[in-house]
Amino acid sequence: MEEQAPRKIMFVNRRAPHGSIYAYEGLEVILIFGAYDQEISAVFLDDAVFSLKKGQDTSELGVKEFSATFRALEAYGVENRYVEKESMEQRGLTLDDLIMDVEVVDGATLRKAMGEQDVLLPF
Amino acid sequence: MKFGILVQEGPYNHEASDSAYHFIQAALAKGHEITGVFFYNDGVTNTTKLMDIPADDRHISKRWSELGAKGVELIVCVAAAKRRGISPDVLIDNARIDGLGQLSELCIESDRLITFGD
Numbered sequence: 001m002e003e004q005a006p007r008k009i010m011f012v013n014r015r016a017p018h019g020s021i022y023a024y025e026g027l028e029v030i031l032i033f034g035a036y037d038q039e040i041s042a043v044f045l046d047d048a049v050f051s052l053k054k055g056q057d058t059s060e061l062g063v064k065e066f067s068a069t070f071r072a073l074e075a076y077g078v079e080n081r082y083v084e085k086e087s088m089e090q091r092g093l094t095l096d097d098l099i100m101d102v103e104v105v106d107g108a109t110l111r112k113a114m115g116e117q118d119v120l121l122p123f
Numbered sequence: 124m125k126f127g128i129l130v131q132e133g134p135y136n137h138e139a140s141d142s143a144y145h146f147i148q149a150a151l152a153k154g155h156e157i158t159g160v161f162f163y164n165d166g167v168t169n170t171t172k173l174m175d176i177p178a179d180d181r182h183i184s185k186r187w188s189e190l191g192a193k194g195v196e197l198i199v200c201v202a203a204a205k206r207r208g209i210s211p212d213v214l215i216d217n218a219r220i221d222g223l224g225q226l227s228e229l230c231i232e233s234d235r236l237i238t239f240g241d
Contacts (some may be wrong), residue, residue, distance in 0.1 A: 021164065025163065033227050036227045121129070
């Protein structure tokens with residue numbers, strides 16, 4: 001393939017970690033894309049902020065608990081990791097409640113960042 | 124323009140698959156290029172040839188297969204397909220099962236990646 005500038009690709013995680021498979025299968029995509037030397041961002045908004053909450057226990061749901069994998073995003077080449085400020089506040093969460101270090105951005109800043117992407121992938 | 128297509132929802136239950144199909148038809152009619160269609164999440168179930176549809180309704184997997192016969196690349200995610208019982212044995216003609224890296228390639232080589240989902 002001919003050389004071209006890295007694509008700006010943003011994963012827009014919107015859904016709760018459990019209740020549907022979107023969060024989990026979305027995470028699988030993010031991990032693969034990290035290997036492709038593109039400019040990857042992952043944003044967590046709406047109920048997806050719960051994906052990053054500490055102390056998750058899915059034993060009574062009978063499904064896999066995968067929140068620890070999000071901590072690997074940085075190692076997998078996901079340079080930018082954002083949480084939407086409003087989504088976090090509406091759910092009574094602070095950075096101390098989250099399993100990893102993320103940048104907190106307000107909705108307006110996030111919309112601007114989305115406008116600068118080449119690709120948005122919603123999950 | 125080069126369009127890559129991502130289909131995230133299964134057939135009949137959700138409009139996403141129909142919308143993707145009609146978008147592709149319209150784009151091709153206008154002379155645009157479709158770099159590929161990637162089926163992910165429940166979208167992989169669009170590609171089973173075991174569908175048996177009443178004659179008065181559209182046959183979604185047959186329609187996708189016909190699009191594939193015209194040269195549109197149809198790629199079904201292997202991990203998502205395995206979860207949902209979509210194996211090479213039941214896969215429609217003119218589609219292939221491949222890895223998520225193919226979606227990455229679509230994102231890189233297309234001018235726009237259009238997602239049809241919920």
